[in-house]
Every structure is written in C-alpha cells, then in structure tokens.
Amino acid sequence: MAAPALKPLPETSYQPTPAQADALARIKVVVGARGWTTNTEEMRPHLIEWRGHYQGRAQMVVRPANTAEVADVVRICAEALLPIVPQGGNTSMCGGSVPLEAGEEIVLSLARMNQVRAIDPANHTMIVEAGCVLQTIQGVASEADRYFPLSLAAEGSCMIGGNLSTNAGGTNVLRYGNARELVLGLEVVLPDGRVWDGLLGLRKDNTGYDLKQLFLGAEGTLGIITAAVLKLFPKPRAIHAAFCAVRDVPAAMELLGRARGQSGDRVETFELISRLVIDLILKHIPATHDPLAARHDHYVLLELATAAEDDDGLRDSFEAILATAMEDGLVLDAALAQSEQQRQAFWALRENGSESQKLEGASIKHDISVPVSAIPDFYEDAWNAVLEIEPKARLVAFGHAGDGNLHYNIAEPVGGDRAAFLEKWGAISAAVHDTVHAYHGSISAEHGIGQLKREEMTRYKSEVELDVMKTIKAALDPMGLMNPGKVI
Numbered sequence: 001m002a003a004p005a006l007k008p009l010p011e012t013s014y015q016p017t018p019a020q021a022d023a024l025a026r027i028k029v030v031v032g033a034r035g036w037t038t039n040t041e042e043m044r045p046h047l048i049e050w051r052g053h054y055q056g057r058a059q060m061v062v063r064p065a066n067t068a069e070v071a072d073v074v075r076i077c078a079e080a081l082l083p084i085v086p087q088g089g090n091t092s093m094c095g096g097s098v099p100l101e102a103g104e105e106i107v108l109s110l111a112r113m114n115q116v117r118a119i120d121p122a123n124h125t126m127i128v129e130a131g132c133v134l135q136t137i138q139g140v141a142s143e144a145d146r147y148f149p150l151s152l153a154a155e156g157s158c159m160i161g162g163n164l165s166t167n168a169g170g171t172n173v174l175r176y177g178n179a180r181e182l183v184l185g186l187e188v189v190l191p192d193g194r195v196w197d198g199l200l201g202l203r204k205d206n207t208g209y210d211l212k213q214l215f216l217g218a219e220g221t222l223g224i225i226t227a228a229v230l231k232l233f234p235k236p237r238a239i240h241a242a243f244c245a246v247r248d249v250p251a252a253m254e255l256l257g258r259a260r261g262q263s264g265d266r267v268e269t270f271e272l273i274s275r276l277v278i279d280l281i282l283k284h285i286p287a288t289h290d291p292l293a294a295r296h297d298h299y300v301l302l303e304l305a306t307a308a309e310d311d312d313g314l315r316d317s318f319e320a321i322l323a324t325a326m327e328d329g330l331v332l333d334a335a336l337a338q339s340e341q342q343r344q345a346f347w348a349l350r351e352n353g354s355e356s357q358k359l360e361g362a363s364i365k366h367d368i369s370v371p372v373s374a375i376p377d378f379y380e381d382a383w384n385a386v387l388e389i390e391p392k393a394r395l396v397a398f399g400h401a402g403d404g405n406l407h408y409n410i411a412e413p414v415g416g417d418r419a420a421f422l423e424k425w426g427a428i429s430a431a432v433h434d435t436v437h438a439y440h441g442s443i444s445a446e447h448g449i450g451q452l453k454r455e456e457m458t459r460y461k462s463e464v465e466l467d468v469m470k471t472i473k474a475a476l477d478p479m480g481l482m483n484p485g486k487v488i
C-alpha cells in the first residue's frame, strides 16, 4: 500500500537534548549502516498514516535486525529519555503507528525482523518474528499443511507484530477469535531494554499472571513485541461462499443464527455490506462486478468451511440453508460461488470497502461493536441520530456483523460542502458512540485507540478502568517513552 504524500508541517523547533544526540549516535553504531536513516524520502512512508490523517516527524527511523539490537536501542533510549514509536506495516487506522508532530521520537521499524524462526506442525504452532508480513505467515503455514486464520484486507502489508499489538480482528474472528486468541507465547523488549522471553508453545500454563495479554492490544505503549508463537489449525479443505441479498439487517442477523445452527457451527465468515459500499467499489475499483442482477439495500458475504476431506455434506447443507432462507423471505437473491475465482470476486466486493471509501472523499469512520443480538436496533438508532445532525449524510456500513462489529462509516453528502461536513465530525461521532454505549458496546472493536480515540475513550470507560490502565502503564513504562500520546 502506497503512503500518501506528505503535507507541509510548520518548521520544527525540536532540538535533541545532548543526551538524545549522544543516544542517536550510539544507536547508529548498534544497528549499523543498513539499520537507520534520517533521509527525508526514506523516512516519508514511516511518518504518515494510511489515510493521511496523521503525520508526524521523527529524529530517525531505526530498523534493527534482531532482538538483541532492539534491546540495545531501547536501553539507550531509556537512558537518554528518547521516546520510541514501534512500527510494523503502518496500516493503523487510528494514528497509532506514526510519530507526533513535535519530532522528538524515533520510529523503530520491525520490518527487518522478518524471519519465520520455526514451524512445528505436530504442535500446530509456528514462531515468527514481529516484522513478518501477515500474508507471508499464512503462506508458510499453508505450505506445512496448516492454517493461520488471521485475515484482513491489509494482509499484504501489515506485520504480525502490528497485528498482535492492535489485537487485530478481520474476517475469521467468528470461528477462530481475534489475534489475541491466536497467540501462545511472546518475546518482548521491555521499556528499560530487558528482554522477556515468553516464547512457549503451551496450551496450558497457569503459573501466575498471563503476561503476554498485557502486550497484546497495547499498541506499542508497554514494550516492543519482537517474536511470537502463533497457533495453527488444520487447513480447511473446502470453503463455500455465497453473496446474499438480504431483506434487511434483522433478516441478515436471523440468517446468521440459522447458518450457525444448521451447519453445525461451521460459519467461517459473516460480513454485512450495505448497497452504498457496493456502489463505491464498482465506481472506484477496476474489474469488479455486481454478482446479482437487481440492486438490494443489504448483502451478506457468508462462508462455510470444513477441514474434512470429503466436504462432509457441507455444500448440500449450505444450499438447504439458503433455500429455506429464501422461502422465508430472509434472503431475496443469492449467488453461491462455483469456483475459487468467483469466490475471490465476492471478496473483491468486501475487501475494497476501505480503499473505495478513501477514493470517494471524506468520511467519518466508526469501528464499533455491540452484542450480536443488538445489531439491528443499533443500526437503525444510530442512523436516526446521525440524520438529525446531517440529513444528507450517506451510510457506508460494512463489516464483521457475525462478531457484532460494524464499520459504521458516514460519508460526506454528494455535492455538499466538505469543510462544513467535517465540522460536524465531533457531533456525528458522539451520536454514533453514544448509541454504541447505550447498547453496551465498544467504540473500538478492532482498530485500537491510537491518537484518534484517546480522548473519546475517556468518555466511555469508567474511572476504575482508566485508573488500572494508567497504573499498568506507569509500572512498565514510568518515563512514558513507549509510543507517547497514544492510547492513554
């Protein structure tokens, strides 16, 4: 994914302290010539986030080659009070992976730590370094006849250290869980430079606190993940996909319950897609096609999968589920993929949601979750609340409805005044998030907090939760050097 062009920032006034200047020189020696840069063009992709909303400055981009180098760099930074932004593929959607404008930090990229250290098919595990690209990990697992189920549209550029640090979700959570559930062990460089080697491939270990959970989803604020033991699964032998037009959102959720029950809980993916998403994809993404003849307001991309060699009657079961759902008026039309190519064409209509929205113009994104049972009511209530603020707003809703997670994004009105629309950002987000809160949901289901939702989070978390988070941060990173300005 190409980084957007840098915008001019006001002249930097930051001057490194003498200790920081000395630290930068020592870091260059630790990582060697290939391991650092201050060149503007080389630093550019590390300083701006995917949508171009957040852009910062850094004193240097450092790319250590191994855990020992990461530890040395972090120790030097701790001694000199030099703050660090850990970075993987820089596909964060909340400004978590880029430095602040002030320019005091270094970016520590894990990109050179990209080795698969070991794979143990019998234990269904593999040990990977933080800079491995997610798609590479999926491929290595597949070559060993195993399956690593984490899957998201950014998988060609995001890295496993970033995935674990954001507790990424994606399209297979319903069956296999979030990134957090796919990890057995971690290796972490702590903010003082010590290395915690927790690379155990155990499914049972009750020896005290589960330390790895602290770093999973911490967005680089508590330490740097350098390697992980990942859980693998038997490879699915058959995956059947259907692109279904549903009567409405309640019908979609009824379909989910039925598909889970009637397939023996073999639903792999359940993604809701509103019509406007399809329109934007057909408009902006070449070689995409509407799989159904007529237009409908809502669609579901539904997949059932089995690891059984003989399909175990899954295809027949899928056809029966769709037939009954059509008879009952839940599904209005459906296309069941007849080939892998057709299945991939369905996915092109799902995975390009973010890209097409970016190309369409301004949008106010909400990555929310509510209990699965509350999705229909939330969907309607939030929309009514948004319309009160911007009657011409357009709803671009899609996402992992099977997990209770929707990307409930509000696009600018056609031909409207962009600046006037963006001025309503705070009010629109508050309306959506207040509705989420009323349904006991979360304002960040999978993308994290970063800079984007740091203040917003304090509106919805209790004093107790915020206090415990601050206590943990202070215990591990008393100087506040790990990814400052993010999360808390």
Ligand code: FAD
Binding pocket: 050, 085, 086, 087, 088, 089, 090, 091, 092, 093, 096, 097, 110, 130, 151, 152, 153, 154, 157, 158, 159, 160, 161, 162, 163, 164, 165, 166, 167, 168, 169, 170, 171, 219, 220, 221, 223, 224, 225, 226, 354, 355, 446, 447, 450, 483, 486
């Ligand atoms: P980065 O963006 O580089 O970093 C993310 C955060 O983790 C930052 O706070 C950073 O400081 C920290 N970090 C990175 N590496 C480390 C490390 N080794 N140790 C400690 N901290 C670290 N997300 C989903 O959950 N589900 C989706 O379906 C999804 N779809 C997406 C689709 C598109 C098109 C795009 C652009 C993004 C999508 N995302 C999605 C968001 C993003 O891809 C994920 O958050 C991803 O996990 C980030 O990985 P990364 O390597 O790019 O991390």
Ligand code: MLT
Binding pocket: 093, 153, 170, 350, 351, 353, 354, 365, 367, 399, 407
């Ligand atoms: C996705 O599921 O495609 C991303 O998480 C979406 C987004 O909010 O752009």
Ligand code: ZN
Binding pocket: 169, 170, 399, 400, 407, 446
């Ligand atoms: Zn998503």
